[in-house]
Amino acid sequence: MPQKNSMTRRMVLALVSVLALSWMVACAMGVMVMQDEFAEIFDSGVQETADRLLPLVAEDLRERSPEAQRRLGQPSTGTEYLTYQVRDRDGAVLLHSHDSAREGFDVPLTPGFADTDTQRIYTVVTPEGDLYLQVADAFANRREAIEEASTALILPVLVLIPASIIAVILVIRRTLAPIQILRDDIGRKDGGNLAPVDSGTLPAELDPIARSVNLLLERLRSALEAERSFASNSAHELRTPIAGALAQAQRLKADIPANLAGRVDQIELSLSNLAQLSEKLLQMSRAEAGIGISDTLVDLLPVVGLMVTDMDRSELGNGRIRLHHAADAALKAKIDPDAFGIAIRNLLENALTHGAEDSKVEVFVEDSTVRVVNDGPTVDPALLPRLTTRFMRGQTQAAGSGLGLAIVSNLAERMNASLTLASPAPGREEGFEARIDLPKQG
Secondary structure, eight states: OOOOOOHHHHHHHHHHHHHHHHHHHHHHHHHHHHHHHHHHHHHHHHHHHHHHHHHHHHHHHHHOOHHHHHHHHOOOOSOOSEEEEEEOTTOOEEEEOTTSOSSOOSSOSOSEEEEOSSEEEEEEEOTTSSOEEEEEEEHHHHHHHHHHHHHHHHHHHHHHHHHHHHHHHHHHHHHHHHHHHHHHHHHTOBTTBOOOOOOTTSOTTTHHHHHHHHHHHHHHHHHHHHHHHHHHHHHHHHHHHHHHHHHHHHHHHTTSOGGGHHHHHHHHHHHHHHHHHHHHHHHHHHHHTTTTEEEEEEEOHHHHHHHHHHHHHSTTTTTOEEEEEOTTOOOEEEEOHHHHHHHHHHHHHHHHHHSOTTOOEEEEEOSSEEEEEEOSOOOOGGGGGGGGSTTOOOSOOSOOOSOHHHHHHHHHHHTTOEEEEESSOTTSSSOEEEEEEOOOOO
């Protein structure tokens, strides 16, 4: 069965994807804006530098005094981000910064900005037109500034995205927690648990759902209670008239001609089957009523012994049952003894009825486990899971109602135990084994 998509997973993936994409788009747009703004800032710096430097350089060049020559020839130290050249009308380089090439920049002597492959150059000219100052800014410096700014912008985002993902997951899980609680509460509802859903802590959006579920549970509970009450009352009320009719049929056998005795036998058999069905329906009604759990720890081994002794002395058992357990064995669990006795009795009846004629039925009690094993033909393994369905019978001609294993399965679920059916019986070539594993006691 394919796994269904989780609403929480879809919401987390959608929000995280949108969030991450939004962060990335914002970063990309931020880098683009920074690139334009940085270009304007660098251009403004180059232009302002050229405008302020030109009068000073022009004055020193024209003065030609030793002091002016000293100022112009003073070497610079460190790396220059801006380089400049002073050129005459013919383009000859009269003066340049120490990081600048001796050859003139490969741009025309025209005021304004011009670009080479590696530099952006701003040219300014004196009012007389005899000197040109060209200030160059390398594109590498601009790229470095953009890269450093982009890194400073993106690195925090790379941390914020995982943090945002975790925050989204936590917020969504916390927001959807009431849905999870409601789902789990509804999932625990079955024939034995039809208590109303607690809507006191649910948000307003889920309150109509809880109210509708509670109304449905109330209608279902009423229907089940009516069904159980009818089955229980019918089975209980039928026991007395059936027993009376059976007694009258048995007395009738002694007073009628021999040629009619066969019909009376059929009547007696039918009444016996009806009495057995009535008893099974009463047991099923009790099982569905929720019996099974006890508040106190009970030793169930005496219950097994009592059921074995009772069935072994009956006409059906006729001394065919053998009980095996260790001398110091104990079978303790918080289980209602009455419910456990009904389950063991049904397993014994099933083994005696459907086992090989005159064969032994063996009961093993071992470490919180009860196994009932009988000889007989092998049951199709594909049929085993269906034997716990009401009125489901295997390939047998023996009399029965098809309710015995259904009652045991229902009681095992109420007792928090497990029922396992196997055919052939483990360790044998044929036969049938029913095993009840009681819950472990901590």
